[in-house]
Amino acid sequence: MAxxxxxxxxxxxxxxxxxYTVVCDENGNVKLDCPSIGKQFAAKEISxxxxxxxxxxxxxxxxxxxxxxxxxxxxxxxxxxxxxEPTAASxxxxxxxxxxxxxxxxxxxxxxxxxxxxxxxVRVFEVLSTSxxxxxxxxxxxxxxxxxxx
Numbered sequence: 001m002a003x004x005x006x007x008x009x010x011x012x013x014x015x016x017x018x019x020y021t022v023v024c025d026e027n028g029n030v031k032l033d034c035p036s037i038g039k040q041f042a043a044k045e046i047s048x049x050x051x052x053x054x055x056x057x058x059x060x061x062x063x064x065x066x067x068x069x070x071x072x073x074x075x076x077x078x079x080x081x082x083x084x085e086p087t088a089a090s091x092x093x094x095x096x097x098x099x100x101x102x103x104x105x106x107x108x109x110x111x112x113x114x115x116x117x118x119x120x121x122v123r124v125f126e127v128l129s130t131s132x133x134x135x136x137x138x139x140x141x142x143x144x145x146x147x148x149x150x
Contacts, residue, residue: 019092051078058084058114059132086116087125094120102128111137 015022021033031040072079086105100121116130
């Protein structure tokens with residue numbers, strides 16, 4: 001619980017590296033600003049949420065999607081929606097966009113690599129194409145570096 005009560009001076013450097021706005025209240029406590037709804041939230045308020053949207057790899061099949069939703073229910077979470085990771089990334093990118101754009105989402109994880117092309121516009125997020133390599137990721141690059149050093 002101690003991390004819920006961090007002061008702005010403790011997170012000032014990190015706050016410049018995130019896509020959301022971090023502010024401090026009258027007591028110097030950290031809050032996240034949500035101007036679209038006119039509210040600010042403390043970390044404990046965000047951590048207490050039980051209604052969730054869960055992201056999954058784009059290659060998950062129906063069985064894996066259902067298992068993910070079931071896991072959320074078992075954890076006593078209300079899973080409002082399951083969305084593909086590239087769609088989630090496009091939401092973050094295109095949330096306030098006024099024009100339609102075609103974008104490329106490049107997701108290089110520890111063990112997988114996904115590329116998706118999406119159409120992003122006013123309230124439109126459509127996956128046009130996607131491809132993945134479930135055997136290529138950052139771990140593979142790390143191994144190459146290790147082998148080149150040894």
